[in-house]
Amino acid sequence: xxxxxxxxxxxxxxxxxxxxxxxxxxxxxxxxxxxxxxxxxxxxxxxxxxxxxxxxxxxxxxxxxxxxxxxxxxxxxxxxxxxxxxxxxxxxxxxxxxxxxxxxxxxxxxxxxxxxxxxxxxxxxxxxxxxxxxxxxxxxxxxxxxxxxxxxxxxxxxxxxxxxxxxxxxxxxxxxxxxxxxxxxxxxxxxxxxxxxxxxxxxxxxxxxxxxxxxxxxxxxxxxxxxxxxxxxxxxxxxxxxxxxxxxxxxxxxxxxxxxxxxxxxxxxxxxxxxxxxxxxxxxxxxxxxxxxxxxxxxxxxxxxxxxxxxxxxxxxxxxxxxxxxxxxxxxxxxxxxxxxxx
Numbered sequence: 001x002x003x004x005x006x007x008x009x010x011x012x013x014x015x016x017x018x019x020x021x022x023x024x025x026x027x028x029x030x031x032x033x034x035x036x037x038x039x040x041x042x043x044x045x046x047x048x049x050x051x052x053x054x055x056x057x058x059x060x061x062x063x064x065x066x067x068x069x070x071x072x073x074x075x076x077x078x079x080x081x082x083x084x085x086x087x088x089x090x091x092x093x094x095x096x097x098x099x100x101x102x103x104x105x106x107x108x109x110x111x112x113x114x115x116x117x118x119x120x121x122x123x124x125x126x127x128x129x130x131x132x133x134x135x136x137x138x139x140x141x142x143x144x145x146x147x148x149x150x151x152x153x154x155x156x157x158x159x160x161x162x163x164x165x166x167x168x169x170x171x172x173x174x175x176x177x178x179x180x181x182x183x184x185x186x187x188x189x190x191x192x193x194x195x196x197x198x199x200x201x202x203x204x205x206x207x208x209x210x211x212x213x214x215x216x217x218x219x220x221x222x223x224x225x226x227x228x229x230x231x232x233x234x235x236x237x238x239x240x241x242x243x244x245x246x247x248x249x250x251x252x253x254x255x256x257x258x259x260x261x262x263x264x265x266x267x268x269x270x271x272x273x274x275x276x277x278x279x280x281x282x283x284x285x286x287x288x289x290x291x292x293x294x295x296x297x298x299x300x301x302x303x304x305x306x307x308x309x310x311x312x313x314x315x316x317x318x319x320x321x322x323x324x325x326x327x328x329x330x331x332x333x334x335x336x337x338x339x340x341x342x343x
Contacts, residue, residue: 009059012099020098028191030167035091037237045070064112067092078241079261082119129270137255141247152243154209155224161202163271163289166240166264175219179203188290240264276300
C-alpha cells in the first residue's frame with residue numbers, strides 16, 4: 001500500500017470532521033463528538049488488528065471483516081445494544097459514503113461495508129433499570145475523599161439526577177450548571193436544548209467537585225474532563241462507561257440488585273422510571289428526557305408492571321367479593337335433610 005493511499009484515507013477523514021460535518025452538514029456538536037469517539041475506537045481496534053500505527057491505516061484495512069470484528073467486540077466488552085450497534089455501523093458507513101462521493105473510486109469500500117447486516121431490534125425492547133435501592137448502592141461506591149472518587153460520584157449523581165444521556169453530560173461546560181438557580185442546560189439530539197432542575201443535594205456535591213476540579217471557575221471549561229497534552233478536554237464516553245462499570249461491579253457485591261454490567265444508559269432509564277413512578281406525566285417526562293418522539297417515552301409505561309398492579313389493586317379494593325353469609329341451614333338438621341331429599 002502506497003503512502004499516497006494512506007494519506008488519502010487520513011485526508012478524507014480529516015476533511016469529514018473539519019469541513020463536511022460542521023460546515024456542510026451542519027451537524028450538532030454532540031453528533032460530531034459522538035462520531036469522533038466512535039471513530040477513535042474503530043481506529044484503535046484497526047491498528048491493533050493490523051499491527052500498524054494509526055497514521056498507517058488505509059481504506060483497505062477497514063474492510064467488512066475488520067468493521068464487523070470491531071462491532072462484535074464492542075457488543076461483548078461494552079454491552080452495546082442492537083440500537084447502539086446499528087447506530088455505530090451507520091456512522092461508519094456515513095463516512096464511506098462521503099468519501100465515495102468525493103472520490104468515486106472509493107465506492108468499492110462502501111459496497112463492502114453495505115454487506116454488513118444490521119442487527120434486529122425487538123419491537124418493544126425491555127427497559128433495563130435499577131431500583132432506588134440499587135441506585136443508592138451504586139452512588140455510594142466511590143470514595144469522595146479521593147480525587148477520582150469525588151469525580152466519579154458527582155458524575156453518577158448528576159447523570160442520575162438529570163436522567164441525561166452520557167453524550168449530553170460529557171458535552172457540558174462549567175457554565176451549563178447554575179448552582180444559584182439550581183438548573184442545568186443540556187444539548188440533546190438534533191442540537192435541541194433543554195433546561196432541567198437539579199436537587200439541592202446535587203448542588204452540594206457540585207460545590208465540592210468544582211472546588212477541586214475547577215478552582216479557576218473557567219465557565220467554558222468542560223465540566224468533566226481529562227488532561228490531554230496539558231489541556232482540559234471533554235471526558236470520553238469510554239471513560240464514562242468505565243466509571244459506571246467499575247463501581248457497578250463493586251456495588252453488586254454489597255447489593256445484588258445492582259447489575260454487574262450496568263452502563264450509563266441504564267442510569268438514565270432508572271431515573272426516568274423513578275420519575276414516572278413518582279407521578280410525572282408521560283408528556284412531561286418526554287420533555288425531561290429530550291425525546292423527539294413522545295411515543296418513545298411509552299416504554300416506561302409499558303415496563304412498569306408494579307405500577308399497573310398497584311393501580312389495579314386500588315381500583316378493585318372496593319369491588320371484592322362480599323364475605324360469605326352463614327348457611328341458613330346451619331345446625332338445622334331437618335332443613336338439611338329436606339334439601340338433600342332425604343325426608
